[in-house]
Amino acid sequence: MKTLRELYKEARYPLAGNGPRNIGVTKKVFEPLDPEMDGDMYGTGVLMGSFEKKMAQVLGKEAAVFFPSGTMAQQVAMRIHCDRKGVNRVAYHPYCHMEIHEQDGLKELHKIESLLLGEEDRLFTLDDIKALVDSEKIQSLDQDLACIVHELPQREIGGQLPELQDLGAMLAYASDHQIVNHLDGARLFECLPYYKCQAKDIAGLFDTVYISFYKGIGGVAGAVLAGDEDFVKEAKIWKRRHGGDLICLYPYVLTSDYYYELRKDRMAHYWEGAKKLAGMFNDIEGVTTVPEIPVTNMFHVYLDAESENVEKAIRKVMEEESLAISGYVREKGGKSTFEISIGDAFDAVSDDKLKASFELFNNALAE
């Protein structure tokens, strides 16, 4: 029997994403380009330089450097901030990418300790930052903590966002305590419609920022780290140390630029899709979304049903309507759950198709 993942890939109507991540995503970008166009070489050249400059401007920072991955970019940012303060300790959400998805690279490579802010299932607050000093791990925010990382939106809890006023208060409090503010902006563009502002307005609140090109943007791989010139100069040295200063990164630079231009202005449209779809999930008994009303293009679906039954219902919709609700189902806290991030693919799903599919899904769950 085919896995849900395989079925999802074959389905005509996937709810999420920007289409299959096949090699055509790269091929399409190269097709119209002049083959004699210069590539980059160890981070130099017009192609690399102009994209880094463009992204620095988009983010309102002095400088930017392209990285093969966000994992590398953020560890490098943490290392620089820690080295500068002489304190090997940063704080972030319990579901921060560095905490749960990087095989502890931050700790194993950089010997940097992490303090977890607040609780897993909610955004952290100013009170959580203040509470760090009572945690016995640190005596003084000013002296014992180098950096606080804010992930906007917070992916692992459905892409939730703090209100700008609350965010501003946290950032100001940290700055007052000589703590650097870093933005994990892997999905920064996705939250701009909710915040009703430009990338540089949000990035400008932080000392340093990382953005990714393969989430909502839908590129192949790649990231940018931005900050002031000294910071970026140091980041380039660490990029080489990490083995990220490849002789050529142009396949990622070219595709990042292409899909950035293609999708940067579609985020509000994706958000509309997410709100509509989340509403349809919430209309099913025993099904809720987090957040209830999405604030970006993404949300998490929670179902009061065994994952086996949810899988069966998804398969049924896939077989009868060729509509793919999810490529996996996880169990969490006694519920079944999966994530949905709206992209271009949702445009191909008609209202009739949606209605029929959700009726079928509802009935299949109730069986």
Place this chain on the structure above:
Amino acid sequence: MKTLRELYKEARYPLAGNGPRNIGVTKKVFEPLDPEMDGDMYGTGVLMGSFEKKMAQVLGKEAAVFFPSGTMAQQVAMRIHCDRKGVNRVAYHPYCHMEIHEQDGLKELHKIESLLLGEEDRLFTLDDIKALVDSEKIQSLDQDLACIVHELPQREIGGQLPELQDLGAMLAYASDHQIVNHLDGARLFECLPYYKCQAKDIAGLFDTVYISFYKGIGGVAGAVLAGDEDFVKEAKIWKRRHGGDLICLYPYVLTSDYYYELRKDRMAHYWEGAKKLAGMFNDIEGVTTVPEIPVTNMFHVYLDAESENVEKAIRKVMEEESLAISGYVREKGGKSTFEISIGDAFDAVSDDKLKASFELFNNALAE
């Protein structure tokens, strides 16, 4: 005035390399491919798996893992070997890539100390390995050294190679002392014609091996690290920690495979070209090559002349014959020097063109 590098790029007849490293190098590979072909995803998928398996077989190892860069692959290898022995110390040639080209990543990221074997301008020998215990840095080879790295060929001294018998003696001695032998095989394929054997015959002498796809192979970027299954399993964890486990590495995998197939059997031909060209340099008074007779596709040229004069002579040949001898001139030990690595480009240079260009170069140097 254009730089030598720029002129080199524009010249019709460059002596070295496989042609310009423009984006066409990637485009050409994608052009005939089906856009619906699956890419890789975080190191998984048929595309990645089959290439890794193929390279493991080529190298005669149980397993292999694709890395974005050799810098990352080798640091990871060193870290695993050091952690296993509980000794943070490795030994290699003074011109090892990890020592001079990686901004001390090995030390800064992994806290691994390096011992330098022998002297800069020659290959190291068994005596140099034995002499380590007299260096006051270590008491016992068995207890104080985790790994010895052999770079075949030794790039920074013109691509010199130890005789197989001498190499075998060094490797056996290290093994007898519980030291792991690692092969920096960035240019492994380039030295196979001299050794008259296959890649797996050389790689098989070592515990672990790294190979590169953008030196003689002429790919875009990428490396493979191979060894036994446990080693590769651990290497994949470190690859993620380093930020090298990209969501998609297929642009490098596809181009690596393509250019590997294109050029793996051309190395003897490149070597013939290198010997012929080195002979022509050695025929000029005040010019010598290292090695005098190349043992791979590469050699270094040394000139008893100021770098300014050498640059002028190179420019003259470039202007009048459109033949590019080098894109740079360095000063070293009171001489001027540059490196030449023969690839496909040399095939386009006729004997007449060579003869006329070298007469002109000779005269220009004598002016």
